[in-house]
Amino acid sequence: MSFLILGLVLFLGVHSVRIFAGDWREAQIARLGEVRWKGVYSLLSAIGLGLIIWGYGMARADSPTLWGSPIWTRHLAATLTLPAFILLVAAYLPGSRIKAVVGHPMVAGVKLWALAHLLANGALVDATLFGAFLIWAVLDFVSARRRDRVAGRTYPARGASRDAAVVVIGLIAWALFAFYGHAWLIGVAPFGS
Missing domain, CATH: 1.10.287 (Helix Hairpins)
Structure with missing residues (x-):
């Protein structure tokens, strides 16, 4: 480790x-x-x-197991990562209301991704990996929002078409990863038994 x-x-x-x-x-x-x-x-x-x-x-x-996670937590984690993917897209496609409201959607998405994976994985190695990312993301999000307030920085929204694009692209990326990519890269099928 x-x-x-x-x-x-x-x-x-x-x-x-x-x-x-x-x-x-x-x-x-x-x-x-x-x-x-x-x-x-x-x-x-x-x-x-x-x-x-x-x-x-x-x-x-x-890796030793710290806690046992019921099988349904894998489905919960996979579902919770859907908004994480949408937040990730919002970070790179400017002009959405999500970016305007959240300010730093990638970091918010990392928080949600890490939390979801902590729920579903109870090994020490998982707690180390996802716990570290969760702590970092919380600290970074607070710091980034504080810098925005001090600088008076805002993120303008450009209309509903940007919001729709963020959601659709995020949903497609999530579906591809959840149903195909995760098993191929990580060796775990989130919606498998």
């Missing part, structure tokens, strides 16, 4: 710089330039993500 923890520290650490060291981040961007900063940030994030995937795969086989 050490590779998983190392990956979480690296990936979530890089993604937490703005939460805990905003002034340092700005100084590094000024020193390195935005392109080089993004390059270092992306490289460290990719290494962290790779370690998370590798470490989780290795630790899953023999």
Whole structure:
């Protein structure tokens, strides 16, 4: 499980710089330039993500169970991830009312994704992975909304067509992943028995 923890520290650490060291981040961007900063940030994030995937795969086989989750929690988790996919799409398709209201829909989607998976998975490795992402997402969401308030930042909505596009694309992406992708990538069919 050490590779998983190392990956979480690296990936979530890089993604937490703005939460805990905003002034340092700005100084590094000024020193390195935005392109080089993004390059270092992306490289460290990719290494962290790779370690998370590798470490989780290795630790899953023999991780102790902390709590038993009834089979119906898998269906609940799969259902709860539907709004997480819609929130993810809202983060990248600007102009929806979801983005206008939530402000940071990707982070909100990560919170929902992590919570849903904690409900359905009771192994230590699952609690470590999804618990870490849930804690990070809560802290990041609070921090991002605070920065928005201080800066007076708002996210304008451009009409119902954007809202419809976000929901439809999110629903299609969720269905493809829930019924096909999750079993192929993770080895678990969310709506299987």
